[in-house]
Amino acid sequence: MSVLPDPGASRAVLVGTSRYDHLEQLPAVSNNLQALAEILCSPLALQLPPQHCTVVENPAAAHTAMAAVREAAADARDTLVFYFAGHGLIDQQDTLSLALPHTELGRVETGLPYDWLRQALLGSVAERHVVILDCCYSGLALGRMSASSSLADQAAVEGSFLLAASAETRTALAPVGDTYTAFTGALLDTLRLGVPDGPPLLDLGAVFRHLRVTLEARGHPIPQARDRNSGARVALGRNQAALPAPPITAGETAEAGQRLWPDPHAIRTVTGFFTALADVRVTSGLTHQAVSQRSAGRISAGTVSTLLNRRTLPTTWATTAAYLSACGVPDDQITQWHAIWQRLRDEAPTADTASEVAQQTEEPQTKRSWQRSFSAFRRERRH
Known part of the structure; x- marks a missing residue:
């Protein structure tokens, strides 16, 4: 797979x-x-x-x-x-x-x-x-x-x-x-x-x-x-x-189960959690507004946007569960997502977060002579 x-x-x-x-x-x-x-x-x-x-x-x-x-x-x-x-x-x-x-x-x-x-x-x-x-x-x-x-x-x-x-x-x-x-x-x-x-x-x-x-x-x-x-x-x-996929409509639960949803087992970090979470909406073919409508009022379009642009895990599971369900993710996979969310919560602060903090606080002059991040490279190319 x-x-x-x-x-x-x-x-x-x-x-x-x-x-x-x-x-x-x-x-x-x-x-x-x-x-x-x-x-x-x-x-x-x-x-x-x-x-x-x-x-x-x-x-x-x-x-x-x-x-x-x-x-x-x-x-x-x-x-x-x-x-x-x-x-x-x-x-x-x-x-x-x-x-x-x-x-x-x-x-x-x-x-x-x-x-x-x-x-x-x-x-x-x-x-x-x-x-x-x-x-x-x-x-x-x-x-x-x-x-x-x-x-x-x-x-x-x-x-x-x-x-x-x-x-x-x-x-x-x-x-x-x-x-x-x-x-x-x-x-x-x-x-x-x-x-x-x-x-x-x-x-x-x-x-x-x-x-x-x-x-x-x-x-x-x-x-x-x-x-x-x-x-x-x-x-x-x-x-x-192959994008965008046709939106999932009510009654298409069989078709929804066949979609290639992001695999929660492949998630190792908080960054990966939110990247995969955003990919769920892409796979569903739904807009933020459509996700809100399918949630029966449990989450607004603004809440969907806020959820997908977070950098830290939500302290509660309810909003994420409502989002996944509204997108059409099968219940058994939502259970897997919940287990990953709980594991990442238990591991906080995550290893990738600690690594990123270390990179940001490291004295840049020690690396500038041989290595450039993508952001620095783009800035140089503009001038």
């Missing part, structure tokens, strides 16, 4: 190199980073809190990117997403290295060895890992490697899903004049527009299949993927092509 990660217990690290001293420039990579960060933090995808999505553009050295990955690996308990866009280099031993601004051909020690990243991911406490590599030359590498070892096989991590662009040439990765690289552009379109006639949740398996068809039709290199331990079931968001 596909599952949306809990954004409060998940992290994303987006690394990209757009400027090179010795290799071809890739200006579209900068746009990749901004757009992907925006989507991952939006209702179109994982709805990550901005501080949970770290952007590292043009890292000066390998340790700069590795520091961000290690911090995210230590904090993520649900899903850890790693993305890289830029040149990829392969040495004579078929070892993948991600090119950084000062990387030189023939000197892979000047890049970021992928195996360093792989070891950091393997050491993470996160339950699931998503690795997305938009590297040029990866298709060439796949063709040169032995049958027992491909780039996708080498880069795979246990409990993960690996998605590799496998671009064969530099121009295929970043067509001249395009805003984004070919692979990432197709990925962004998939998250924004969805997959027609696709599943309600855009799990990585569905995303990969759609990207293969789309990129092949455009004459671009075909992406590669590897799935370990059902990593393909991790969803990057709801399928926008």
Whole structure:
């Protein structure tokens, strides 16, 4: 069964190199980073809190990117997403290295060895890992490697899903004049527009299949993927092509039970609780006013809005129960929601809240030289 990660217990690290001293420039990579960060933090995808999505553009050295990955690996308990866009280099031993601004051909020690990243991911406490590599030359590498070892096989991590662009040439990765690289552009379109006639949740398996068809039709290199331990079931968001769902009417209890409601068992944090709670309304296809009307006066439209925009758990259960019932959530699932609400109440203050407070109070100068949150990255891009 596909599952949306809990954004409060998940992290994303987006690394990209757009400027090179010795290799071809890739200006579209900068746009990749901004757009992907925006989507991952939006209702179109994982709805990550901005501080949970770290952007590292043009890292000066390998340790700069590795520091961000290690911090995210230590904090993520649900899903850890790693993305890289830029040149990829392969040495004579078929070892993948991600090119950084000062990387030189023939000197892979000047890049970021992928195996360093792989070891950091393997050491993470996160339950699931998503690795997305938009590297040029990866298709060439796949063709040169032995049958027992491909780039996708080498880069795979246990409990993960690996998605590799496998671009064969530099121009295929970043067509001249395009805003984004070919692979990432197709990925962004998939998250924004969805997959027609696709599943309600855009799990990585569905995303990969759609990207293969789309990129092949455009004459671009075909992406590669590897799935370990059902990593393909991790969803990057709801399928926008399947929204909005028709509103549930009285008497449609059977149909309501068949809807793909957010799974309360996937909730680990308060942030995840409210993200899933908002997703319930999206799944129902109802407006705030319609939810109020279906509650028989128990909650107003304003109360619905207030509930979905809270940052702390309600002290009582009644309003949340009325909201779930009015949206059409089956009674047995409402019972599960109540158990999650009670568990989170018992765990207060939650681990993710403590982590966020620590991040907010940490002296920013200690991180600014190597790491930027999504919010800081957007501010810089405006100037």
